[in-house]
Amino acid sequence: MSLTREELRGGFRGLGLEAGDSVIVHSSLSSLGWVDGGARTVVDALCDTVGDGTVLMPTFTRYDRAYDPEMSPSTVGAITEACRNHPEAVRSAHPTKSVAAIGPGAESLVADHELRNSIGPGSPIHRLIDERDGQILLLGVDHTTNSALHVAERLANLPYRDQLAETTMRGADGSAETVEVNQVHCSRGFGVVGSIATRLGLEREGRVGDATARLVDGPRLLSLVVEVLDKQPGLLLCDVPDCERCAYARRRIADWQ
Numbered sequence: 001m002s003l004t005r006e007e008l009r010g011g012f013r014g015l016g017l018e019a020g021d022s023v024i025v026h027s028s029l030s031s032l033g034w035v036d037g038g039a040r041t042v043v044d045a046l047c048d049t050v051g052d053g054t055v056l057m058p059t060f061t062r063y064d065r066a067y068d069p070e071m072s073p074s075t076v077g078a079i080t081e082a083c084r085n086h087p088e089a090v091r092s093a094h095p096t097k098s099v100a101a102i103g104p105g106a107e108s109l110v111a112d113h114e115l116r117n118s119i120g121p122g123s124p125i126h127r128l129i130d131e132r133d134g135q136i137l138l139l140g141v142d143h144t145t146n147s148a149l150h151v152a153e154r155l156a157n158l159p160y161r162d163q164l165a166e167t168t169m170r171g172a173d174g175s176a177e178t179v180e181v182n183q184v185h186c187s188r189g190f191g192v193v194g195s196i197a198t199r200l201g202l203e204r205e206g207r208v209g210d211a212t213a214r215l216v217d218g219p220r221l222l223s224l225v226v227e228v229l230d231k232q233p234g235l236l237l238c239d240v241p242d243c244e245r246c247a248y249a250r251r252r253i254a255d256w257q
């Protein structure tokens with residue numbers, strides 16, 4: 001049995017996604033089971049569901065390759081790659097944390113994606129949540145993929161968000177230019193947010209094909225997590241023993257308190 005565009009649409013509507021909504025989608029194609037037409041069908045079904053709303057997806061790329069918005073493949077899954085290749089999609093210029101968006105105003109949403117503010121206040125992901133009441137769809141994935149939580153880390157002004165990294169961008173003439181971007185922190189500890197969001201009724205869970213899917217209230221999640229981080233700045237750090245980034249973050253928090 002394969003999943004059709006209509007069935008996907010039904011699944012998204014069942015989660016509460018409606019015409020006019022703006023949504024950030026984090027996804028796993030394989031979690032859905034077999035989809036008729038593959039990743040592109042999922043993108044089309046999302047666009048059908050939100051109608052004149054907006055669909056936005058991360059299309060993150062490798063730090064060790066020169067970024068070209070037309071050519072560089074997304075490293076965060078087949079559905080995001082299909083999104084950036086969609087004829088109506090526009091992609092931002094950030095060399096490591098680009099996003100692609102489809103819908104009215106997509107151009108303005110992805111514009112001015114600052115090198116050192118990839119997923120912080122005023123970045124495309126934050127603007128979608130803040131200015132368009134954006135929701136977050138986790139399709140067969142959990143909160144460890146939820147980039148909005150990086151926005152919360154920034155809004156909470158945590159002391160460990162100061163690291164920079166070098167990468168390269170491809171210029172119009174084909175030359176590669178070295179630039180500095182902000183280092184996005186480890187997200188392996190973000191799963192903790194799932195139980196908080198469920199308990200407080202900030203997300204609706206359902207099935208889309210074989211996948212467990214969650215639709216999360218973006219603005220409410222952001223304000224809640226910022227509030228919790230204020231009292232518990234280590235909330236989002238992971239427990240992986242050799243995680244250098246989280247070890248660094250714990251040192252910074254200890255110095256700061």
Ligand SMILES: [Zn+2]
Nearest residue numbers: 186238243246
């Ligand atoms: Zn970590």
